[in-house]
Structures are given as C-alpha cells and as structure tokens.
Amino acid sequence: METATATLDARRARIPIALAAGEALSPPGGAGRQLLVLRKGWAARCHRLSDGRRQISALFVAGDLCDPLWLAGTPHHTVEALTAIEAVPIAESELQPRGEGPADLVRELAADVGHAASWTVSLGRKSALERIAHLFCDLLVRLGRSTAVGRSCPLPLSHDDIADATGLTAQHVQRLLADLSGAGLARVARHKLSVPDFARLARTARFDLADVPRRPDWLARV
Amino acid sequence: METATATLDARRARIPIALAAGEALSPPGGAGRQLLVLRKGWAARCHRLSDGRRQISALFVAGDLCDPLWLAGTPHHTVEALTAIEAVPIAESELQPRGEGPADLVRELAADVGHAASWTVSLGRKSALERIAHLFCDLLVRLGRSTAVGRSCPLPLSHDDIADATGLTAQHVQRLLADLSGAGLARVARHKLSVPDFARLARTARFDLADVPRRPDWLARV
DNA sequence: CGTGAGCTTGAATTGATTCAATTGGAGTGG
DNA sequence: CCACTCCAATTGAATCAATTCAAGCTCACG
Numbered sequence: 001m002e003t004a005t006a007t008l009d010a011r012r013a014r015i016p017i018a019l020a021a022g023e024a025l026s027p028p029g030g031a032g033r034q035l036l037v038l039r040k041g042w043a044a045r046c047h048r049l050s051d052g053r054r055q056i057s058a059l060f061v062a063g064d065l066c067d068p069l070w071l072a073g074t075p076h077h078t079v080e081a082l083t084a085i086e087a088v089p090i091a092e093s094e095l096q097p098r099g100e101g102p103a104d105l106v107r108e109l110a111a112d113v114g115h116a117a118s119w120t121v122s123l124g125r126k127s128a129l130e131r132i133a134h135l136f137c138d139l140l141v142r143l144g145r146s147t148a149v150g151r152s153c154p155l156p157l158s159h160d161d162i163a164d165a166t167g168l169t170a171q172h173v174q175r176l177l178a179d180l181s182g183a184g185l186a187r188v189a190r191h192k193l194s195v196p197d198f199a200r201l202a203r204t205a206r207f208d209l210a211d212v213p214r215r216p217d218w219l220a221r222v
Numbered sequence: 223m224e225t226a227t228a229t230l231d232a233r234r235a236r237i238p239i240a241l242a243a244g245e246a247l248s249p250p251g252g253a254g255r256q257l258l259v260l261r262k263g264w265a266a267r268c269h270r271l272s273d274g275r276r277q278i279s280a281l282f283v284a285g286d287l288c289d290p291l292w293l294a295g296t297p298h299h300t301v302e303a304l305t306a307i308e309a310v311p312i313a314e315s316e317l318q319p320r321g322e323g324p325a326d327l328v329r330e331l332a333a334d335v336g337h338a339a340s341w342t343v344s345l346g347r348k349s350a351l352e353r354i355a356h357l358f359c360d361l362l363v364r365l366g367r368s369t370a371v372g373r374s375c376p377l378p379l380s381h382d383d384i385a386d387a388t389g390l391t392a393q394h395v396q397r398l399l400a401d402l403s404g405a406g407l408a409r410v411a412r413h414k415l416s417v418p419d420f421a422r423l424a425r426t427a428r429f430d431l432a433d434v435p436r437r438p439d440w441l442a443r444v
Numbered sequence: 445c446g447t448g449a450g451c452t453t454g455a456a457t458t459g460a461t462t463c464a465a466t467t468g469g470a471g472t473g474g
Numbered sequence: 475c476c477a478c479t480c481c482a483a484t485t486g487a488a489t490c491a492a493t494t495c496a497a498g499c500t501c502a503c504g
Contacts (some may be wrong), residue, residue: 047343057339071332076432083373109331110293117279121269123345124277124389167346210298214251
C-alpha cells in the first residue's frame, strides 16, 4: 500500500519538460532508458543526408510516445520541436507489461511499425497529391478530428515541413495545396487545416484508417 | 527441472512450415498470437493499392522475425514467399522478456521502427540509384556478407520486386542496374549480387550501417 | 524444341525539380 | 503609424528524372 502510494506520488511529481519551437528533444536522463509522452505541441523525427537533404520520418502530436526509436540504441536522427512543446518523461520500465497492467508497449511498437509501413507505401507508390492528402488524413485521425463531417485541425507545418515529410519540394507542395483547395478537398490557411469531406479526401489519398495506430488509453494516464 | 525439460522438448518438437515461392505466409494459429522465425528463403511484406500499384515495405531473410506487424492487429497487407520458404512458429509469449531471459522483443521492434525509418528516408529523399544501392547495402549487411572486401550474396528478386521495394519501375531498375554495373559498384547476374567494394557502394548510397537492426542472438535459438 | 516470364532497349511523355523572382505578412524599431 | 527586415508563400520558365508505351530479346523450363 505504501509502495503504491509512493509510486503514485512519484508520478504526480513528474516534472514536465518545456521546449521552444526549433529546439531539439533528447531522451531524458535518469535511471534506465526514458522516453517522453508529448503533452502539448508538435515534434518531428528528422533525418539529414550528408548533402543537406532532410526527411521527416515521423510527426509527433500531443499524446504520442516520443521517440520509440530511442529504445533501439544510438539514435542517428534528431527530434525537433515544431512548436512550443510540453512533455513528461517516462521510464521504459514503466512501459513494460507487468502483472495486471495493460501496458502493452509491444503492441504500441508493432503499431508504429505498421504506421511506418504505410508511409513507405505512400512515399513509394503514391502521387504527390495522394501523399499530401494521405498526410492530412493521417493527422486528422490522430488528432481525433476525423469523426465529424466538417473537419479541421491545427497544422503548424511550413511548406518545407510538409515537403520533407512527403518527399517533395516546398514549391511543389504549394502548387498541390492550391490544387487540393481548388478541388474542395482540403484548405490550409494560417496554420489551420480544413477538410470539408473527410471521406472524399481519404478516397483520393487511398488512405486506410487501419494503418493509423490508435493511442492506448494507458499512455494518457502516466 | 521437469518443466524446463518439457519446454525444451516442446521447442524441439516445433514443426517447421514449408511454403513454395509465390505462396502467402500467414500468422500460424494456436494458443496466443504467433509469429514465424524464417529459417530458409526470402519473403516480402507487400501492400497493394486499389488500382494495383504494389509496394514492398519489408524483405525478410533467414533468421528474421516475420512478421512483426502481425502483433499490431488486423493485418492490411500480405507476406509473400519470394522463394521456397521454411519457417518455425513462435508464440508471442516466448518473445516477451521474462526473468533471466534476454528476450528483448521491445528492442527488436524498436530496431524495426528504425529500419523502417531508414527506408522512409531512402524513398523520400534519395535518387533512384541511391535507393537501389541502399537496398543492396542493407541486404548484404543483413545477410552477414558485409565484413569482407569482395562481397556477394544471393538475390532472388526480380526487377519487379526491386522496383516495388524502391518505388520505381522495373524498366528503370534495369537501366540503373546497368549503370551500377558500368560504374563497377554492383553487379547482378543470375540471382546473385556481387559488390566489389562495399564501402564505395555504401558511400554512393549514403548508407548508414547503424540503421540496420542487428539480429539478437536469442532468436536463433528458439 | 516451343513457350512465356523476365529482361533489355528506345522514344515520347509527364511529374516533379530547379532556379529565379516576386509577393505577402509578422515582427521590430524609429 | 510607418518604414524596414526577414522568412514563408507564391508564381513562372526551363530542365531533368523517371514513367509510360512499345517492341524485341533471352533463357529457363515444360
């Protein structure tokens, strides 16, 4: 009983980490390997080639476990805050399944593998327009804005960010955003994404809902 | 003591699954979720878009855990044998960390996420030539053929397969293989890949060894 | 042998990039 | 309140990488 209370207190005492846009996130130190649970803001996992080309391989939004890749060993990438960030550290040991706990880190990571695979499909076989539409669908779903008919969500991404996530150039992104807007599929203005008809956007993106990992409840409670 | 022996016997009694080239692998039934450890042959995780476009998001070779994605839930992809296959089932429970066991499935999956990210970078930001070179480097390393200077490995992939893994067309793959061969970087003939100078190929591919998951020892012992 | 899948080659086309300005908007300081 | 700056967004033109379409070719296998 005392131990349980102590643990609870320790959790309540968890100190949030705050970062400004542009700063880099790194695995918090402390006993054992640690990850972050993103509370507020957006972050991106960035990879840079020797000649400067950049690719974003994952976007993190509030509620996401960040960064699963830190569990694999020496990171060869950076995680950059795209907006002001607030995050709380969580030890790997707290994420392991134990006793009655539903802490299914394995399922979470497997879902991440699936999510990464769907980006692979997008980058490998979809047209530029489909890729951007796919990205928007993915984000709407993950932000929990996909159940209503008229949908919108914040989109604190520059054209450069979108380009680096979709493997395009910022100029081409700009042209395609104009196309999407003209077709009434999606409109981006002032860091806000509006999608009048999600199903139609999903169809043009050939987007599959099953590819997006649903967030496990236990993560929100740590 | 008796329990340990029984477990050992059960493991020895594990019945290998054999499949011919072209057949589809599926998660073996039985108590609990099960995966396969590939013993012989090659397989590919394939995704198909509604209009027929195909993307390969992972290649599996002997020793690989196949398919981690089965742990995530309803699979929305297929795993196809590219050659004749031999594989043994393994229960998820056997892969969980327990007591003294080093069965670190979490680390394994995290490494898979990293591996997927490196494909994302490849597809998103590398040229067609770099992508193919990247694929070859990746395979050489995973097949354990990367430590010598003159290297070669079996390559039971058609141009179509390579194209679907790299997001290109078979015709373009053909032209680039000719280029690679002409540049003395890699030669493919009769289902065999030969690389005279791995370091040079890795450099043109901007390939990073750290992106390739090293196979944990315990997997070979199940 | 004959046959067909996979490989090879060429020419025309397209989707996306690159380069080069120009415009717009938010923030700063006078 | 207005100039000034800076960065992001927009637009156009030229170029390029990769695709598409269309033949042939080769060779492993029945």
